[in-house]
Amino acid sequence: MPITDVYSATTRRIEILDKDGKVDEALLPSELDDATLQRALELMMRMRAFDEKALTMQRQGRIGTYGSMRGQEAAQAGLALAIEPDDWLVPSIREQGVLEACGVPMRHWFGFCKGDERMAVFPGVNALTPSIPVGSQLLHAAGIGMALELRGEATAAIGFAGDGATSEGDFHEALNFAGVFNARTLFFIQNNGWAISVPITQQTRSATIAQKAHAYGIEGVQVDGNDVLASYVASRDALRKVRAGEGPVLIEAVTYRMESHTTADDHTRYRSADEVAYWAERDPIKRMRAYLEGRGLWDETRHEATLKKLGDDVEAEVARLEDNAPPPPTDIFDHMYSAMPETLRAQRQALLDEIAVRGGNGANHG
Amino acid sequence: MPITDVYSATTRRIEILDKDGKVDEALLPSELDDATLQRALELMMRMRAFDEKALTMQRQGRIGTYGSMRGQEAAQAGLALAIEPDDWLVPSIREQGVLEACGVPMRHWFGFCKGDERMAVFPGVNALTPSIPVGSQLLHAAGIGMALELRGEATAAIGFAGDGATSEGDFHEALNFAGVFNARTLFFIQNNGWAISVPITQQTRSATIAQKAHAYGIEGVQVDGNDVLASYVASRDALRKVRAGEGPVLIEAVTYRMESHTTADDHTRYRSADEVAYWAERDPIKRMRAYLEGRGLWDETRHEATLKKLGDDVEAEVARLEDNAPPPPTDIFDHMYSAMPETLRAQRQALLDEIAVRGGNGANHG
Amino acid sequence: MAEVSAGRTGSSAAPRAVAEEKRLNMVQALNEALADEMARDETVLVMGEDVGPDGGVFRVTEGLIERFGNKRVLDTPLAESGIVGSAIGLCVGGFRPVCEIQFMGFIYPCLNQLCSHAARLRNRSRGTFAVPMVVRMPYGGGIRPPEHHSESYEAMLANTPGLKVVIPSDPYEAKGLLIASIRDDDPVVFLEPKRIYRAFRQAVPTAPYEIPLGEARVAREGSDVTVIAYGAMLQVALASAKKAEAEGISVEVVDLRCIVPLDVQTFVDSVVKTGRAVVLHEGPRTCGVGAEVAAAIGENALLSLLAPVERVTGFDTVFPGALLETHYLPHEERVLAAIRRTIDY
Amino acid sequence: MAEVSAGRTGSSAAPRAVAEEKRLNMVQALNEALADEMARDETVLVMGEDVGPDGGVFRVTEGLIERFGNKRVLDTPLAESGIVGSAIGLCVGGFRPVCEIQFMGFIYPCLNQLCSHAARLRNRSRGTFAVPMVVRMPYGGGIRPPEHHSESYEAMLANTPGLKVVIPSDPYEAKGLLIASIRDDDPVVFLEPKRIYRAFRQAVPTAPYEIPLGEARVAREGSDVTVIAYGAMLQVALASAKKAEAEGISVEVVDLRCIVPLDVQTFVDSVVKTGRAVVLHEGPRTCGVGAEVAAAIGENALLSLLAPVERVTGFDTVFPGALLETHYLPHEERVLAAIRRTIDY
């Protein structure tokens, strides 16, 4: 047989909850009891409340550049429902939602956006600091997954990235290392259609991101990223497999970035209002609410009460954020090395001397 | 349809000439007339003759480190038969065969292995200098292919790499760029089973390299790389497509590195004699000779005559190589910039002064 | 070439030629340089992340894709090695790409292509292949952004033979130096001080002009001490010089313009005259450009030195988050203190 | 710790402690250091290209996979960013990886992971996460290999805050410095002068010992001029010193051992004593380590200087092909000429 098929493969897409709130009952996981379904919606509403507050605060100059996650709540909440406390999270810069759902107080994210480096450390979870060089963090997730595999721990490392990040060499090396070393790693890619101003169609010629898994001999699956149930099911299955040491998995959650890339960006320069409107109709919160209302698990009263409570929670976080004293200038030096080298100590002292001469209390010079 | 296939694909493998010299007649291209078939064998024998000479010369200290291509002649000769004079070649360090077949005098390759940088420029072909940082050259091939596409030239850029190189981030970025910009580029990967001491099974978890094309939405095909006819057919089809601007192609030629990685390596440290013997049976020259003998296109007399002629050609090249005067020391400086900066001119002068003090003629100090 | 002969070339502070001028900020001056060169030479391409309809995150490429089309302005995938590596291929294929890297903090992924290939291809091929590429990028601090958006990595590039490293200090310089860089047949890394992208406007000739690469300039004359700076720090140097004047100290300011080729003569001549030197940059101190300048002064003007060369630089730390940025960045007071130390020595 | 107290620590040239010793070359000393640490601490891993059954292309990891198994010695895919990036994850996951990069010429692909992450994670996380990683690699010239196999890029690493950069100059140093590097809680780039991997043997204690990072040593005492060197160049410095002695010039030689942390005090003390300095390295001159050393001498010992600090370094060129290598590499005659210039000034 001189012309043979040496490889053949398919890539699946999972959808459970459609844009109008109708569910494919056959696929609805039985473990999702009423309370959990309600929690799924609440998690998403909570993400949105914090997101809206962050946008406001940025406009008021109370935090710095902020990247909104509006539109991506289902992808992140669905995953969060499948995460175990020991799992490792390796975020990039749009994973505030999943961190929040895992219990990270959002003042930490806000503080990170203020440029307060003390706050980029997340209490109560196994999470790395957010990684800004696009794609690079996926190798850390691969490495943590290798560590878990070497020790045989039934835990997963979850590496996050966007569609644009899949173009970086590190995406490739991370998935390849994970494959070769059977890392206990889930690569969770939120394909929100855009990398700043570059649409996914100019980012890669492949029809999906999920199919990139074929290059590494690992499993890849696509989900409707605006469907919290699909995201949950795909994440649950993937994490089970990953934790059992049965190989890394790539999930592509197809979603949409409703806002500009960050508050420094203006998305109207490069994309159409029609496109944004198309996705607004597919809003993850709206459809889940419709579904729950149809099942009698949600109503206007409950909705308002939830919003009220969220508003209070958000304000409480902001208050705690703004109570923080600014970091001391010496913070620049004090965490560079396990023990401070002499040359650095001299530089630190010079700064302190300079501040003293200014009659300073450490405040900025102007 | 909540679980759907969003992607499905297969990867083909082409074999025409089997290890015993039997051909699948249905696949034998009609344009391969008797003379061309004979030429295919001659090209491979020529590669081997030069390769053997290089190994000898290295042992004698007449050239430096040398990487043998023994075993990979069919992959390279098959491709060479499909290359047009305008096509661009972007080699790594094991493509001496294809360069030779395209008319590059082998003293250039030998000179390159001597560390004579003047010789790493290849006359008579559109070829870049060999690239040593593994994988990096594939981006140059992508870029040349982008240039050809931008100008609409019916020419191909051919980027070469080994199996190990497919792990580098640049492999990924090159194929992705080529896909997005519809570069007129053929990526020709010789999977010779080993990257120094690392076998392909530890290099990637994917079953083939050809299937990595799925990650980029481009065509990928595998060939028996020890089958000169399969390599030719796959290359011909791919190059036609590439030159016509119908998209980049990835070819994986599955072959075997019969010798150590380079003369600095000892392959017995990490692989079995059995494995080498297995592949010796699949020798590309042996099988083509058997096929041509079966068709009455080759016999012992012709074989001996060919070997004799090759021996003469090889010696003539070596003689011309060794006639070369060594490069002048100023060669270190003279090609760094289009115009020499003052600081560099001073360094150059300092070297000349130093040589003059030594009473020197530019010979090394010791 | 029908061009104005540019005013402030070389180390002379010659009066600017009278020609049609517009008041532009640095972003506009750079944009004009790109547009002029693209219009003049159709092999000039612009490529990078978000350089198309978005016009670059700082708008330096604004309007170019509309004017020159998407075969001259390439929005690339998000991959810096891909950008520079494919641009090398484009050079071999006959183009002169001007690549944008979104921030200097993101150059590491392209360093293999930049340093192992772009910087070397001419030498490796004994002059057969040139790499007439410009790699533009915003660098340096001052805008309080997140991590990796404020870095100054010029020293590492200066330690890489085969590259040129150009850093303009005002809009006029920016246009002339960028045009010269695009026309240069070697790979040029062009660092744009983002902090002064829009800080002020300046009269800039509308016609194209070149400022030759490798010629520093005396940006201010003085007699007691020489401050050597470049990029955004030049403005800090000039402001410090003014303050010093009030204290009776006459400061000469040298704008290096290029780190490679480094015009040693101009700053050495100045130090021979003044006897004192302060070198100023944002990047970390150890093995920074300040070390090279100080070493070159020591080699060429030791006997003229009345005080040690002072280095006012970034600390040997990560560039800090927004809340501590002003402590990190060299500022007027810090430069002034160094000037005083050279006087009081 | 039941260890010999190592002989030549710090800047003192104290006699070596009497202990069990073997005569080892540098490859053997490094191999012993790796084996000792792997045996002592099971979180220590070795990873890289060809470090398994092949034992590394220079055989530094020979025998380790046989002894510790393939869960402690990881032959990785051919991807330098992958090696260092996944090693960061392994650190977070509780391991102490010792990565091998096959040649320093191939570090560019891993610089983003090394400089943007390994060097910064402690600072970024305010001490929550450490990166106790060693990245070993052969560096420098002298073996006439193909392009990219002879580079000395240490200056660029020294300009990167958060890394330590360690370079041993003989087998004894190699073992003690590598053990200290492995035990260090910060990311250490460990540069191995491949030219002297097997050049000579030396008595090396069989028991593990640490040479503290950040302490230079006086490798030879002298009174007329100080030569500051490291790695393979230390042997060149010592040989030049001997030749100078024959001419009546007494040369002190300082072995930096670490580029970061840089022990300024030790070489400044020496220059204050001798009044003259030559700094010696293989890497390119501009913004090289020599610039930093010369600048530091100028800052701290200006009034002691009887002559400009001489820099004997690689040229600002690509490291040439085998046929021209000896012209490029600093050699005894060149160092001697520089020594004479400082005397004749």
Ligand SMILES: Cc1ncc(C[n+]2csc(CCOP(=O)(O)OP(=O)(O)O)c2C)c(N)n1
């Ligand atoms: C290596 C690197 N290059 C460029 C940037 C600038 N940048 C930040 S986010 C971004 C786009 C990321 O797109 P994507 O991966 O799709 O994630 P999204 O922002 O859509 O969540 C770019 C180009 C960066 N941070 N790092």
Ligand SMILES: Cc1ncc(C[n+]2csc(CCOP(=O)(O)OP(=O)(O)O)c2C)c(N)n1
């Ligand atoms: C970036 C980089 N890393 C490491 C090396 C050292 N090296 C040279 S060839 C090689 C193996 C290459 O394997 P493969 O790609 O399969 O090509 P082959 O040698 O088998 O033809 C390695 C590791 C290199 N040249 N460049």
Ligand SMILES: [Mg+2]
């Ligand atoms: Mg995106």
Ligand SMILES: [Mg+2]
């Ligand atoms: Mg191979």
